[in-house]
Amino acid sequence: MKLFFSDASPYARKCLVTAHEKGLADQIEIERINPYESEFRDLNPLGKIPCLILAEDTGLFDSFVICDYLDRLGTGPALIPATGALRDQVLRLHAIGQGITDAALNLRSQVMRDAKLDTPLPKDWYVDRQWTAIQKSCILLDREIETLKGALDLGQISVATALGYLDLRFPESAWRHHAPLLADWYAALIERPSLQATMPKG
Ligand SMILES: N[C@@H](CCC(=O)N[C@@H](CS)C(=O)NCC(=O)O)C(=O)O
Incomplete structure (x- = not known):
């Protein structure tokens, strides 16, 4: 493959x-x-x-x-539970991580567009909507931090890779300030070899 x-x-x-x-x-x-x-x-x-x-x-x-x-x-425990309430929980967490990633990429796309054209877009409601989505999602994850604990699943991976991307592209982002429990959870999770071996760059 x-x-x-x-x-x-x-x-x-x-x-x-x-x-x-x-x-x-x-x-x-x-x-x-x-x-x-x-x-x-x-x-x-x-x-x-x-x-x-x-x-x-x-x-x-x-x-x-x-x-x-x-x-x-692959081998090992399933990262996406096959059925039941746990599956719903994992897919929901995955969607939040994916949504944070999408919002951050929308912001990044606007930066790339501004660099290519000599007509920067005004920092308007669209940019605010992306940052609001990121901030509200981090606050929700902080409130529901217990759902991120336990055996690793795709929801946790999705959230971790979203936060890693935020740190890469927007290191000035205040997500840790809004979500201190999420910050602690993330700091512990990124010690996993799979996350260490794939730290984003570029
Ligand atoms: N929903 C897609 C999003 C993938 C995506 O947007 N990838 C970006 C790179 S991070 C890309 O290839 N962008 C090129 C483009 O949008 O034309 C997924 O989850 O795989």
């Missing part, structure tokens, strides 16, 4: 953390690409990474679908 990957992509990192946790990292060939400069729409018409290339040259996307595939393929 080959994974179209970028060292900065929080979505791609989520997949690689999953691969490490499921004992599959050695079976995945990492191909670093810049999705904005590469043409791979025959494998993913959306032009986005991560994209997992299976042996039969089929592209698998997006990050949740790849994680679900790796979770079923």
Whole structure:
């Protein structure tokens, strides 16, 4: 299997953390690409990474679908519970992590757009909406910190990779101030080898 990957992509990192946790990292060939400069729409018409290339040259996307595939393929405890209330809880946590990531990437896209064009967008309601989504999500996670504890699951991985991306792109963000319990939880979780081996950069 080959994974179209970028060292900065929080979505791609989520997949690689999953691969490490499921004992599959050695079976995945990492191909670093810049999705904005590469043409791979025959494998993913959306032009986005991560994209997992299976042996039969089929592209698998997006990050949740790849994680679900790796979770079923690998060994060890399931990261996505098959049924029941715990499954709902994990998928909800995953969605919050994904939502924080999406909001941070929306902010980053605006910075990239401003750098390409000589017409910076005003810092308007759209930017405020992204920061509000990030702040409110961190506050909710702080309040519900107990749901992030216990055996590792994809919800926890999603939240951790979202926070890692925030620290990479927006180190000035005050999320720790709004969510001190979440900050403590994150500091402990990123000691895991799978997260240490995939620290974002770029
Ligand atoms: N929902 C997708 C989002 C993937 C995504 O937006 N990846 C970014 C890189 S971090 C990308 O490839 N962007 C290129 C583009 O939007 O054209 C997932 O979870 O995999």
